[in-house]
Amino acid sequence: MAEKRVFVVGSLNADHRVRVRGIPKPGETVLGSDVIVAAGGKGANQAVAAARAGANAVLIGATGADRDGDLVRRTVAEEAVDARHVRVHADTPTGRALITVDINGENTIVVSPGANSSLADGDIDAGLQAATCGDLLLLQLETPEPLVRHAARRATSAACTVIMNAAPVPRSIQGLFDDVDILVVNQHELAEIADLLRDSTNDAEGGDDMAVLAAASGATVVCTAGDAGAFVTHDGAVEHIAAAAVDAVDTTAAGDTFIGYFAAELSAAEHSTIAAVQTAVAASAIAVTRSGAIDSIPYRHEVEGKP
Template sequence: MVGSLNMDLVARAPRLPRAGETLAGSAFVQVAGGKGGNQAVAAARLGAQVAMIGCVGADANGERLRAGLLAEGIDCGALDTSPDVPTGVALIVVDDASQNAIVIVAGSNGAVTPATLARHEAVLAAAQVVVCQLETPPQAVLAALTTARALGKITILNPAPAIGPLPDAWLPLVDYLVPNELEAAALTGLPVATPDEAALAAAALRRAGARHVLITLGAQGVCALLDDGSGAARHWPAPKVAAIDTTAAGDTFVGALAAQLAQGALPDTAIPFALQAASISVTRAGAQPSIPTLADLRA
């Protein structure tokens, strides 16, 4: 796993505030997060052996995040500590409809560089699946994907956060591209609100070079366009649950997908497994605290 680790500062409010507005919140909690950390924990809880490449600060938040990963059995030998910048944080507001708004301050995540990947290349060489997101500097993400491709690894890119199309050289390095509907729209310039629209966006992303494209659609499930020779997108509906917090649902999906692929599962098996895991996560509060285990999925 190559990616970010943040301390999440989460407030619950009746709705998301408008510009210039102050709302009274009903609860506050501080929990481990960051897309890289969340996806690493999801993969570990769902059956994979995981190593983390990233960076935390030399502060209490960094110590807590490292300890949390170690408690999950995650190899932190490639998790650096920066003496110069604090650990990344995410400021999250969750409303009564279980939707969220997030502001991220990168902090030590910005210290992950191509040199970091070169220093920890042995970790990539030992992996079967390499997962990246966009909460670390783009040069580092490109270095991770390039090295993983050269080593013959399965690559997964969760292009989050995405604010526009990726450079042309990126998508041919990606075996599994996993954006949500907003990210897919940013990557393609197309509307992505329904499975049919997602299928069109997925086709554009496959033409740009991604091997498999899986667009997550929240409660609508997943639209996948796979390199299976069919040329047709497929829609997997999401299990119907009573959601209370959607934070880390996408990360749970990506981590579960990675765990399945590392065990040799085909997409037809890995995608519904990941959907089931994500559907459980939205019934629980918080980022990493919401991520299920294999026992939860078998219950």
């Protein structure tokens, strides 16, 4: 599909997923299904999504030298992802995500970072050494923010396009978006970050959330909106891309599928931002009809409706 590469600096986790009838309220105990353990983490998910979309994906991250780490590395190795820059830490456990999914496909996720927090600037420099003009870098915030900032600066110095998935929502955004070209958030993240920006400027109003984030970051803002599709700032306005109606089973990797496909489309020079969002929306609509994280990510031929 594309000669340019999609570099991904991010988390590699073992997902421990339980299905429940309803997400428990504070203080409530509910019974769930047997635990299913599978590879995940925003970094791994997005790299696999980009690879399945046809991009040349390079993953930079870390796992522990444990059973969870073996599972994650083995799963990524089975995909067309260059994982030579995934470090194995002997004394730190692999990151773990505790996921509950209800009968409507909605989920809650708690992440214990583990080895993801052991990634260092030197790992980033080594992984991005071959990055060059026109390549893309995907970032998320399941790895330490100083590391994310360093990776963004390193990629910008190499004239790469930097895409940040600002999830989970950062505690501080001072300078976080300085080297970011495209910000991808969901509706909850958009609202929380916009409120943080208003608080930092003592602006009680400040316009709608998309405008606030676009103005503060200087980046193109893409907001995923579940079954409503996505919104993107484009030519001074906000454009809406609708999603096909589907029966959602599990939304766990919908956002990661969107971002991986979005980056893969951008890595092909003939695709515009709007066209990339359209393809990403179609891919994520397929992902939510399936259970799991990596298991739910569609291949390109499925998105294109080919056998």
